[in-house]
Amino acid sequence: MTFSLSRISGAWQMAGALLGISISALGALSASAADNPKPAKELFGAVNAPSTGIPTPYGFYAKGCIEGAQALPIDGPNWQVMRLSRNRNWGHPALLSTIQKLSRDGAKDGWPGLLIGDISQPRGGPMKNGHASHQIGLDADIWLTPMPNRRLSADEREKMPFTSMLEPNKFLTINDKWTPAHARIIMRAASYPEIQRIFVNPAIKKKLCETWTGDRNMLGKVRPIYGHDAHFHIRLACPAGSANCKEQASTPTGDDCGKNLAWWFTKEPWAAPKKDPNAPPPKPPKPVTLADLPKACTAVLASPAATR
Template identity: 40%
Template sequence: MFSRLPKVFWLAFATLCAAARAADNPWQEIEDPSAQPPASIGTYTNGCLAGAQPMPLRGEGFQLVRTGRHRYFAHPQTVAFLQQFSRAVARRGLGRLQIGDISMARGGPFSSGHRSHQMGLDVDIWYSQDWRAKQRPLSRWERDNISAIPLADEKRHALIEENWDPRVPQILRLAAGDERVERIFVHPAIKRKMCDLAGDDNAWLRKVRPWWGHNYHFHVRLACPPGDNSCKPQRPVRDAACGKDLDWWFSDEALAILRGEVPLGEPQRKPELPAQCTRVLEAR
């Protein structure tokens, strides 16, 4: 019976659901950054962003995608990094980056899609068609409807060899070599592929961490900006670049978690946002 309902009904229903989610999350209702000094407040998974800067829609070596979600705001340090990183990628003949979600206008928690990306220091960069195709500015419709190229199969937990691009390790090595970069998250199968290719020349891969998902994009996380005492840093990476910790991601235990047979840790109570975030939310 439901399959016979007209398409316009489902579009209206989806719009109402999205509006309901936004109403439950005031961070999604605000479209403009606060007029405050830039500050990343709290942690990557529980924080907010004061004085955000919008990332330009396009520039040398990059193009924003899915801009209709209004998740292209960042700490000014992140904007500077992305522009410099994209320029370096382009000038080495490695193509044009497609930059996806960063943060909302004032950071804060998303209703869906991310646990991190809350203080303007996390960026998703797609495995991109622009690495292979003729580069040109995308139309607004294309920006919101273009698809990324998956390099790993989530169900099989394995690399999609026909989609592999030899530029991926070069681009990730460029990012990892930047002192501002704290971590880079990729699918475990992608990390294993790069470890195999790197051999003993793998010290740079310590920053590249395997994590659930991340099969169609890599996730760059910047360190707390210098002098920003409101930003809580992560612990330094202690594992080897390509050690036994990578093997765990292909163990029976990890695969059981992936299949939903075993929960990923105990459910945790959502912590309160830092008190400063109330001022960010209410600021002009």
């Protein structure tokens, strides 16, 4: 079967109209997706503004992007965004609404306000540093440092150190900075049905298991993982109607304070992998490229910047 140039051009024009981009951009998209070996983290990390379009997550939390992301204002009545130079306060409006709700509800729990860490880049996608996830605008880091009762300067937001909840050089021992208010703000977030899971250090999960006297059914959402000792990480489920958003498996029912948690307090999670002395040297990992992401991310990356 053969096609005339005019028919091909018409098809590209229609595709461009649907995507909101030009024929030349579509051609560049095709070439970049198929041939551009540049790491996707460099492509997405170089974009300073969101794409046009209805807010839509594509792919999985650690392999995707977001169209039409919106910015969380850097200041709110009960929150302040940190590390402004990173430009990572972008996300799906469902997540931004949840952050604002948590900032208000936290006042009921004796939490003076939220310091917000990374959400996503303007178009999501892989980041040059800091995270494997946070790619589709549905993840956010919230510091375990309460918000001060004043507005921090831009310089303070860049330089304020993280406050770990762990004893120095002890990965699994809570220090005296931990308070009941820390437990309340985490469990307040866990009570929201739209939040699918919360990541914390295993020692924090253990502390919650030992001390939480409220509804324990939501403790199953609180997942232990290394790191996450100076912040907790909230993750929304895919919003309704997000057909191209890949759901994560559900969390266990109940508090999940048994064997899954106990595993983190054995040597196994921290042991160095065994090496075969006769094995050839491992090849360096292949960087994720645009072609490795959902196809829609190619269009998201090349889309004109939204004007707000």
